[in-house]
Amino acid sequence: MLSGFLKRLMLFVRRGRFRSDLDEEMAFHRAQAEREFAAQGMKAEEARYAAMRQFGNATRLREKSEEVVGFRVETVFQDVSFALRQLRRNPGFGLMAVLILALGMGVSVAIFGFVDAALIEPLPYAQPNRLVDVTEMAPGWPRSNLSLPDYEDWKRMNTTLSSLEAYGYTGYLLRMGLTTEPVNAGRVSDGFFRTLGVKPILGRNFLPGEDRPGGAKIVILPYGTWQKRFSGRANVIGQSVSLDGNNYTIVGVLPRNFVFAPEGSAEFWVPLLDKNGCDQRRDCHNLFGMGRLRDGVTVGAARADFKRIAAQLEAQYPQSNKGQGAFVQPLAELIVGDVRPILLTLLAGALLLLVIACVNVASLLLVRSESRRREIAVRGALGATRARLVRQLVTEGLLLAGAGCAAGLLIAMWTMMLLTNLVPKPMAEGMPFLSSVGLNAHTGWFAAGVALLAALLLAATPALRLAGTDVDLRNALSEGRHGSAGRFWRRLGSNLVVVELTIAVVLLAGAGLLGKSFYKLLHVEFGFDTTHLVTMDVMARSDHYKTVDQMVALYRQIEQRLQELPGVESAGITTDLPVGCNCDTNWIRIPGKPYNGQHNEVNDRQVSPEYLPALKAKLIRGRMFTENDDASHPQVIVINEALAKKYFPGEDPIGQKIADYKLDSDSIAEIVGVVGNVREGGLEQDIWPAEYEAIYRAKDTYFSVVVRTQGDEKALLPGIVSTIKKIDPEIGIQNEQTMEQQIDSTQAALLHRFATWLVGVFAALALVLGVVGLYGVIAYSVSQRTREIGVRMALGAQRGSVYALVMRQALVLTVVGLGLGLVCSVAASVLMRKMLFGVEAWDLPTLLAVVVVLGAAALAASFLPAHRAASVNPTEALRAE
Amino acid sequence: MAKKPDLLPGTLDMLILKTLARGPLHGYGIAQSIKRLSEDVLTVEEGSLYPALQRLLLAGWLKGEWKMSETNRRARFYTLTRAGRKQLGVEISEFEQMIAAIGRVLAAPEEA
Structure with a gap:
């Protein structure tokens, strides 16, 4: 066995020698035979021919001998070089096939890269699938924040988690050198990083007990802050940083790959420490919980555990905890739950595109193999076996697949980079998986799988074609009839085209529905004029503005200064900007109406008198706030229509009067006005009841400013920011942008825009490929039927009937494709219902538009070959063969 | 054109080995020898002969040597190796067993 292999190897290495030996041997054989014939009395010439005839095809004989001893490597080389020659001779075909394949493959691998990073690759924590998101649950609010007293009870009473941590958002005015700027920060319980399994690369973690009130002010830096603000210096540990005028000691630096998506923008991490006003109340919810399951405990068991505790607390604190349940889900769900349907939709779209691309290339190959029938027949007649011919075709298919996949990988890498960069920063902060999108083991395997499938398909199609037609070589050689083989191909080719058209319809319908959803999303009822409006978040030092009077003076000064700016129509102040969230709520109670303790959740905003008019909110009844609605006057309130209803x-x-749920005497306010529903929550959210209180009675140091302008609002932004800064240089300003920018960059808008564009691109590609496929089939069929058409025309057929003949074939294919596609697309749309907004899966106008677009494109594509058919010159067509 | 009967599968190797057992010969000589000895019944086609020779060389049953032929041209002469001689014995006994078996089948009386 081994010696045989070695001999083969020797022969392979010395194959030149082997071949010349064999040639000489055979030449000798022929010479001897020639002598013999001559001896029998033949003329020299005749003898030579007789010997050659007897000997047969020398090349074939040599090949057979080589097959015995060789590895077949040589024939592979031959096949490859022949295939390359073929492709070079017809570069258009090769280029087209490779390009289409590369597109399909590139797009699907790229999308898979995202799916893999988001849904398959776990979060960058220790045993991430044991981490859970733990929060409270309120009516109409499946995942609501957790109050600190509840958290402390939950932590103490639960039996299913090995640890439960709390985190909340906060912001500070960071002072470095002479500049003050607002920064986002995370407030966490001391075990937060230990529960995630994250160890600082410098310094230490928070220690148990370090989050208690009165503890030392310490801070841990994320890697990014360390690099950006401290130039990555190793000696930062022990240094102090000024947050809101307090010195915090840096105790640690987190690893580079650490990110906690819910607080993606946090630049500092501090322990919970001193309880603020909200922390002390059981009915003030400002935190979230994150915990690690004990070994063997399921998420369901933990959920049951917390529901039990919540019920217990509800019994114990009937006022504050009425209806407050518990919500437990895997932490991964919190982070990727929103993008999962989109990613899966995109993946499905990309795979459909891949199928269409493969089908397209396969039918290209089919057409080509059809036009190469004569060549193949000649090679068969010259002694190539069926197996050899098939191998040749398979080699060509593999070569195309290989080139296509190589190019596809490049496209995939480029697409992944492009898409990652397209995600806006605020959204990217919530998507930690984006950093791990790229070529890795998973995407590599996926790409290899796709490549294998493509190779199989491209190799199998021509091979099947050759086997299926049972080539009668002599018949093909004489090119007598196109009949049987043509029919076979026509049927297969037509079926492939129907598949392409069906997929194109599905993708077009999907893109249409997503596009319509996106449009509806951006055109929801806002309840205010979103144009010519700029907004920004403002933060003032709470140690500088301690009293209501000081604070109100600042509010008034800001409004006044802004209104003096040229181009500014009006300026108002609010605690929460519109198109934000249904959050910062209050539980209300109507004095004098029956009340059974339920939590009547309403959006609660403190606003200045100019705020609602600046938005151009519609006053329905009563009045807006006036300058007099301050602490020295009776408390009044403006409600929205939803609350009134x-x-x-x-x-x-x-x-009438409104009070908080405890009916505190200082919370009772008289309703003086009803305004139209201003959209406080996100684009896709329902309108909630809302109440507006006078901000001139409050001392919020963190607030937002809205400015209505006359002209280009973008141009005024810098002036507005510097005007506020001039009032107090230590004021921090964040997120200055136009209202339209704010709407465009909401998560719902971004996700929908992303999905719409990508699926739209897929659909456009699918449309082009499908129509090109249809064109190919019809054009081929016309070229095969030239003679028939010539006969028809010679017998008196009119041009019109020739058009009809060709167009009918196209029409049948298009109608079948459209019909199948519509059925499939309704099914597909039902599957992606989650992503649709304000559109039904069977939205008639969208489906109709798809039919029109595809139908028109298909007819245009078949008109060209029909025109060619109709311009056939009968005499030439008949003479052609 | 009428085809001559094919050799029984597997018998070509045996015939080549047997022919070479009588002494070294080149390819043409082997073909001629088989033709002559079989009184023109068996014709070894060149298309089968040379691949078979390569196969036997590879198996180590033959050795090839370039020598001068009777016509003063270089020719590759094949010689049986020791392993080849053993293989010839094996092939002959297998062949005889098969012939005997076929004979028994053919000799069976026909039943009505």
């Missing part, structure tokens, strides 16, 4: 059905709310 829900809590004062069929009544006039003006003059």
